[in-house]
Amino acid sequence: MPLDDDRLFPTDPSVRSLARALFAEIRDLPIVSPHGHTDPRWYAENERFPDPARLLIVPDHYIFRMLFSQGLPLERLGIPRSDGGPVETDGRKIWRLFAEHFHLFRGTPTKLWLEHTFETLFGLDAPLSARTADLFYDRIDECLAQDDFRPRALFERFDIEVIATTEGALDDLRWHRAIGQSAWGGRVITTYRPDSVVDPDFDGFAANLDAFGEITGCDTGTWKGYLDAHRTRRAFFRQHGATASDHGHPTADTADLSAVDAEALYVRVRAGGAGPAERNLFRAQMLTEMAKMSLDDGLVMQIHPGSRRNHSPDMLARFGRDKGFDIPGRTDYVAALKPMLDAVGLEPGFTIILFTLDETSYARELAPLAGVYPCLRLGPAWWFFDSPEGMRRFRELTTETAGFYNTVGFNDDTRAFPSIPARHDVARRVDCAYLAELVLTGRLREEEAAELAGELAYGLAKRAYRL
Amino acid sequence: MPLDDDRLFPTDPSVRSLARALFAEIRDLPIVSPHGHTDPRWYAENERFPDPARLLIVPDHYIFRMLFSQGLPLERLGIPRSDGGPVETDGRKIWRLFAEHFHLFRGTPTKLWLEHTFETLFGLDAPLSARTADLFYDRIDECLAQDDFRPRALFERFDIEVIATTEGALDDLRWHRAIGQSAWGGRVITTYRPDSVVDPDFDGFAANLDAFGEITGCDTGTWKGYLDAHRTRRAFFRQHGATASDHGHPTADTADLSAVDAEALYVRVRAGGAGPAERNLFRAQMLTEMAKMSLDDGLVMQIHPGSRRNHSPDMLARFGRDKGFDIPGRTDYVAALKPMLDAVGLEPGFTIILFTLDETSYARELAPLAGVYPCLRLGPAWWFFDSPEGMRRFRELTTETAGFYNTVGFNDDTRAFPSIPARHDVARRVDCAYLAELVLTGRLREEEAAELAGELAYGLAKRAYRL
């Protein structure tokens, strides 16, 4: 069926009508995408995307985790094995398997995003099923062969004003450099993500520190040199457009050790002799160090805590990281952030954007914190909560305490390039629905709602991320 | 007042109309009741139910806990005292006391279930109050005297396709055997609930282990013999129809000890010398052992964790277990289940159904886990959450991440036989309301919703429980 143009609006006619009116004014605002995981190489090389399965299924853990949960082996979905063993390589076969099981996605945002993509990008508005699998595959494949489906053309068609990608601290940013040196005018910026040289539990941490020293010319054998290496890389990332850093930690723990203690801790961590508590303390200390560097260089700091990564060691061994086995856990903020906030939380001109996978923290901890500390802002509903109900709960649970202006608009946070417009569409609709509800229950004037709709879709993200 | 035939449907006319249409197609599907606590003796003996108070009040802790919370002594409600001391025995007096306080149940599912029962079973559609107490009592009592209100007749009138009861590992299943040997065709199956021989904190644990050895002919003095005793009983329960086991633990902790360590732990626990941590470890280990046995015999495993049983020691002493003093607590799943999932979580053809009394785990832990592990399924909203708002939250908090097909339909979980149709009615209505909302906000096609309505009411339960 064709997309319902009133989708995600409340069903009450008066609220729906106002939500529609609010949305009409902001649906065509440019996309500001300040946090995501698309591949800068796409924009640099502008090669055509591979077949439909490799565009839409193989890279998308939202999709293959659901199929796996119902017993489909990842090998049949073309997910590469760590040992290089055989997996399905026929895109059409993968696609058919997916299409046969598309009913599993009923009620999920994945289905919303895909159906939006199918219809608006590929003109496919029939239901996807085993019966229509080939029709879809052929049409998408045919489109992908055309020049106006190449990355830069899509970037422009999607009306992306600016997109941030995320690169590790050791990345040479060659693709960003190539984009910058090209004649193309699209604005693609990087984000400084230093987990691989900050988290002692990261794969190859010691070797990473060596490489960190080499590429920066700093002596990462010492605490001072290690911090200098960060400063050097942050400057390098800023040269490639970065306005933000990003930190994916298991917890939100922060620490504020004395310089002497921090140095001693680094020495132990560097030498591989630190236990779990010390490794956690080092990550905690580094959040405060990053915050202090932000005071100097102005990078906005993003903290994404609370994911227990690679829950199944067997799947990690067989398929590697990021295969859908990252599971959220309880996350404390009030005690965890205190050392950092005590150190720098009242400094002017400094921004920390907090995300969560533990919705219990929205109303209890995050909104009260962001509603008083000038440096704190709330990131949008993240990951499993990047969904209509997740976004609604985010607003209902944070607005009354933190207001709208302590939030930062929407992040699509996606690896799936074609889903970007769909995701922003969902966010804009859900926010307009929420605003319309406030107006029609006497909590907001209509002109206030109209102004806020633009802020939530566009203005807040630009200002919060200094874009 | 007569029941509102649109009860529990959304008030918006368009959504209500669709919810009603979806419900019309599934309201008369047979009842599949894969988990509950009705007494198999009822079906075996087919005696008439006792008076209204003993049918509806005395056995129902939902009811007497609420009355107690407002100061009514349990003795006046006819709840037997542990010391055999005097309690009210006049059913009519108990009933009148209940009727006088029926307003306390406003807003609770108990009121919904009772009013459904009063009207559909006994033709009573006036409000219950002190004034109408005798009218209700007399009518119900009169009905209960009739043959078509005996257990088997009600079973058939309720259109129960299959019902599972729950028996302890030491139960001789005589009533199930009697049902099987009778000419009656109703399908009543048992469920293997081994808590009394798995939980070292259970009353009479050591004696239970002795009995466990005797009835199985296995030497429960040894770890191997103890495990064999479980295998023997599981087979015996399977002969009486069991397709599932059930495990009510204070936490969801699991463990995967080496055989040597498990044996040593059993020896200490068997001898009564294990401390609290070891007793918990033993329960944890036994969940993994049960899972491994399920790989062999195909029993579906249900885990019901998180209730702090018998919160008031005084009430436990005076009235015994299951008197409304079981209070939920915070429950972790992500770390707790990991040992078991590491051991058997990726095995094909194996199902664990998870329940919770801690709704914070729905979106944060349970849906992400069930949305990727092939063995995991989410049980329906349980106990205090077997209610319209509880069910709605369950869907809103789990569907976007786990979808519908990682859930298992409805469990009535009841001791109160006459409430079974009312409880399934509530579940079917709430699910149709949710589906209608998805359709009318553009998230689902109407034919998808219709198919899902049948799955949630009937199909998923049959398949998940292998019925």
Add this chain to the structure above:
Amino acid sequence: MPLDDDRLFPTDPSVRSLARALFAEIRDLPIVSPHGHTDPRWYAENERFPDPARLLIVPDHYIFRMLFSQGLPLERLGIPRSDGGPVETDGRKIWRLFAEHFHLFRGTPTKLWLEHTFETLFGLDAPLSARTADLFYDRIDECLAQDDFRPRALFERFDIEVIATTEGALDDLRWHRAIGQSAWGGRVITTYRPDSVVDPDFDGFAANLDAFGEITGCDTGTWKGYLDAHRTRRAFFRQHGATASDHGHPTADTADLSAVDAEALYVRVRAGGAGPAERNLFRAQMLTEMAKMSLDDGLVMQIHPGSRRNHSPDMLARFGRDKGFDIPGRTDYVAALKPMLDAVGLEPGFTIILFTLDETSYARELAPLAGVYPCLRLGPAWWFFDSPEGMRRFRELTTETAGFYNTVGFNDDTRAFPSIPARHDVARRVDCAYLAELVLTGRLREEEAAELAGELAYGLAKRAYRL
């Protein structure tokens, strides 16, 4: 714009219509305000309120915390510095700054309360903004100069039947005495809040104990004398109308030590030699002691746990307590309350009202506890949850398990006198909306809803607080 007379009612026309009808019957019920923080001196002296800024902004941490969160220094808002350093003293300048930033409050209850106050009290129904700042200031200031805007006149205009203030155990209650001795008939009662002599972490605890001994004539050098001092003060507070005590603790921990152990603990705490665990244990023990005294003197006990006070030590040093830096944290009740409940939880004629800042406890812990223990009642949505969404969640998460009659109506809990009618207006509207929804989804009869509306607005508070 003028206030929407249907504000906070559901948008569906049928539900709105019923909510409006329910509200019409109870909107003019007198205000019972059993818990709050208005200043009894106002009613005793009946002086005019100072300028608009000092009436509405400077004392209201909801307001200045939000402004601070967006970078406005507290000094510019006239908040006194601990060091007596210069802050803004020009009320008009403070007001203008506030008005310029009034958009920050969009979506918050603060805006609802203020706009209600502006319109109903001062006849101001234009939007507040930089442009209208002076208009508002002048009108409000002009009103405040009139006799019928003095505290007693407002008390009567607000139709307050009884208001409770909160005083520390050392307070001499002079203002309550003055009110009692005056010819004025307004009923202003006190509440016994002993935190300063119960919490070893309270500022000046040792000196407080000395003063406690002096004013009671009891020897607070001994445990027995210390308990006697409490009894003496409770009697004194009861003479000044108190029907309740109030306890603001970091956790809900309780303890039930033997008399010997309690005495020994007191001696260590008294001498300043107790560590954090012992100081917590002392607070825990004192909740049980207070409960036991309530059995004798009938004071209703209120427990307000879970706020991490003064999160920023820097702000505490610069501006003192209660400056918006109190942040909620996770709060357990099931284990925490057990010692006290084991000791006195089944005693007749005894009431403990529980509050929370951790909404996860509503359905998981608080409703199950209050739904069975006869002494327990649930306080209304508190502090950050004193808001439309917060109140709605409170009802949705507690009613199905605890019903309505284990709740206690509304507390405005405010320091901001003019906001009292607005806050009760919000609570009454939200409750009527909830009741109307229950009726129109077939869960409640209309006459039941009408009766409940009155109970929630008036009856329950009077009975629970014994007013």
